[in-house]
Amino acid sequence: xxxxxxxxxxxxARELVVLFCRRMLHEHLVSYTAGNISTRIASEPGxxxxxxxxxxxxxxxxxxIVIVALDGTVVEGSxxxxxxxxLHTLAYRDRPDVAGxxxxxxxxxxxxxALGMDLPPILHxxxxxxxxxxxxxxxxxxxxxxxxxxxxxxxxxxxxCLLRNHGVLAIGPTVEHAYNAAxxxxxxxxxxLRALPFGPVPEVPADDVARIRETQWxxxxxxxxxxxxxxx
Ligand SMILES: [Zn+2]
Numbered sequence: 055x056x057x058x059x060x061x062x063x064x065x066x067a068r069e070l071v072v073l074f075c076r077r078m079l080h081e082h083l084v085s086y087t088a089g090n091i092s093t094r095i096a097s098e099p100g101x102x103x104x105x106x107x108x109x110x111x112x113x114x115x116x117x118x119i120v121i122v123a124l125d126g127t128v129v130e131g132s133x134x135x136x137x138x139x140x141l142h143t144l145a146y147r148d149r150p151d152v153a154g155x156x157x158x159x160x161x162x163x164x165x166x167x168a169l170g171m172d173l174p175p176i177l178h179x180x181x182x183x184x185x186x187x188x189x190x191x192x193x194x195x196x197x198x199x200x201x202x203x204x205x206x207x208x209x210x211x212x213x214x215c216l217l218r219n220h221g222v223l224a225i226g227p228t229v230e231h232a233y234n235a236a237x238x239x240x241x242x243x244x245x246x247l248r249a250l251p252f253g254p255v256p257e258v259p260a261d262d263v264a265r266i267r268e269t270q271w272x273x274x275x276x277x278x279x280x281x282x283x284x285x286x
Pocket of ligand 1: 138157158159221
């Protein structure tokens with residue numbers, strides 16, 4: 055692992071993806087084979103390690119993780135990469151600052167995604183993990199280039215967005231950052247849905263949103279060059 059938290063070799067990248075897949079399953083962010091995870095490989099900047107499609111996480115092995123080029127070509131691995139590969143390759147091509155991606159189907163976040171609702175900055179943790187409230191990307195068919203393209207704007211100044219009628223997409227300067235963002239989105243979405251029946255849910259004051267963004271969220275991206283430290 056490099057100092058920046060990006061795995062150095064294909065082997066390290068595969069082991070890291072498997073580790074976070076197990077966490078994703080145990081923490082109920084997905085069930086069975088849903089969702090997917092990928093990471094850049096520090097020693098081979100043109101390649102990423104990504105989960106295979108339709109493979110159960112509890113028996114997933116490092117050798118099952120597929121190594122692909124940023125154009126989607128399989129470089130190494132005996133399984134097919136996830137059908138949602140464009141969500142990963144497009145973000146890596148467009149964003150040199152992104153080195154880890156986590157896509158989940160977590161229940162409370164999926165409820166918001168089904169309703170087409172955004173998740174406002176109602177709790178401090180969401181701002182620290184994602185940079186502020188997050189929005190639901192416009193509708194697109196699953197596993198298409200369109201679905202990937204439509205996430206570019208919602209993710210421009212955030213570490214996560216919701217995919218309409220689908221789930222959660224989280225990005226980060228490391229897989230760990232993206233994974234944390236996906237976890238926090240689920241927790242805050244659950245709190246939001248519990249609070250909503252009692253009336254409008256107040257947001258964190260705007261000046262505190264800005265303060266938390268600058269002191270807690272932006273530094274995580276700061277080492278990665280194109281750090282998105284500003285924006286609404
Ligand atoms: Zn999905």
